Amino acid sequence: MSTGLRERKKSATRQALHEAAVRLAIEHGLDRVTVEAIADAADVSRRTFSNYFASKEEAFLYGDHARMCVLIDAVRARPAGEAPWQVLTAAAVEVFQVLGARDPRWIAQVRLVRRHPALAAQQVTTYTSMEDGLTAELVARGVEGPIRARLMAAAFMASVRVAVQAYPDRTGGAALIDVMREALAVTGEGFRG
Template sequence: MSSGNSVGTGLRERKKAATRQALHEAAVRLAIEHGLDRVTVEAIADAAEVSRRTFSNYFASKEEALLYGDHARMCLLLEAVRARPADEAPWPVLTAAAVEVFQVLGTRDPKWIAQVRLVRRHPALAAQQVTTYTSMEDGLTAELSARGVTGPVRARLMAAAFMTSLRVAVQAYPDRTEGAPFIDVIREALATTGEGFRER
């Protein structure tokens, strides 16, 4: 009986994940094609072939739906940090986790670049992106404290500086020379910020 329940639960979770991804992809596609201001929640729901109510079960706004990819990467990032060796120094842990998660974006995906430029043009999207990135600070702070970062203030500052560096790298990337790997921008941003968190 329990095995059947597990299968059912797994299927429901996969269907939810598929619906969430479909809404996200519809939001990105419509915003790129028509501009964010012309896109409505109803249009996103229609494009994903779900109801307006279903949209509301997954996202609070069209901005949140559009930036769901960022949220998913942030969750993967926290998992990657937790999976690093326990004896690794804190800032190298963060850097290695970022490289692991973000290296898949190294091919200048036109859709992702267009999404980044949308964020730069629209304050509502920029605010949502800040919210998405800062939502990971509590988890990172706890992980850094567990790894020996002394004091809650330093651990939180490190987490916040790390997340800000990633966001700045994302925003700066479209202006880089065509073909430049995104991961190089990530490494540059983290190396610069990491100077302030060298172990003493």
Template sequence: MGTGLRERKKVATRQALHEAALALSIEHGLDRVTVEAIADAADVSRRTFSNYFASKEEALLYGDQQRVHALVDAVRARPPAEPPWEALTAAALEIQQDLGARDPNWVNQVRLVRRHPALAAYQVSTYAAMENELTATVMARSAEPPIRARLMAAALLVAMRVAVQEWLDRERGTPLATVMHETFTEMATTFR
């Protein structure tokens, strides 16, 4: 069953606010961007902005939430008999392939997070919330004890963050999948 018009409009508005926050932050710097400017750029009211996001940081990092939700869905779609760590890493690599080559806006967002501690803190809290979803997904597909499932979920998110940072520091042309695979291999020694 398809999504209704009202829901599609909500999704489009949320995406427009995210894109406006990102574009304005790249162009003017995060400190010079206001919620009002983001709302204006997305052609909505300040009140509408507040219906979707609590802050400009949340709007800016909305893409991270989308990627982690896609990751959770991809893990759920993996074969049930696949060991948890393999399912997590295979799903992460699958999501990364869907991203394709370096998206300049995404790369700029990652660099903004590096430069602004407030964004980094917000990203960590976003990932912590998503860690709960990943933990529940691991537990639903395996008999892993809760602490091991949580460690796997947290380790995957950390490994992904480290891989992206390492990838950005490497020579241009190195595929992100290569760096992610290296990072997951290193992390996997803990879960074997």
């Protein structure tokens, strides 16, 4: 299904605001970046910024939100017969494999999140907001009980977040996908069976 012109423009504006927020935060530090500066850098009004994001932290982390939406779509696309934790792991590998090599800009973003409590809180909010969709998908795939499905979704999202946060400190050329597999394997031991 093709996206209409209006939706493409909205998506481009959202992406421009995100990129401006990231660039300015890396260049000047998050504390020195204002919503007005982000709007100016994206060549939109402050009001337009507010139509897309509630805060500079939300704009900064829009890439995480977009990746989590892709991740949930990847979970939904997995074969019906796979075990639930296998589905989650395979989807994460598929989505995060594309990040491949160490991108210095992305590493800088991750490090900024770790240094700023407001960004860390927004990241947790972004990840936990995806739990409802994952929980519903896990229940549809036969996970017994809404509590078990929600715990599995929460543990999965926490594992993904921890892997992303641990990745910049890995030495020896470890790829993000290797860190992701490790985190998911450790967490998944409690959900096998």
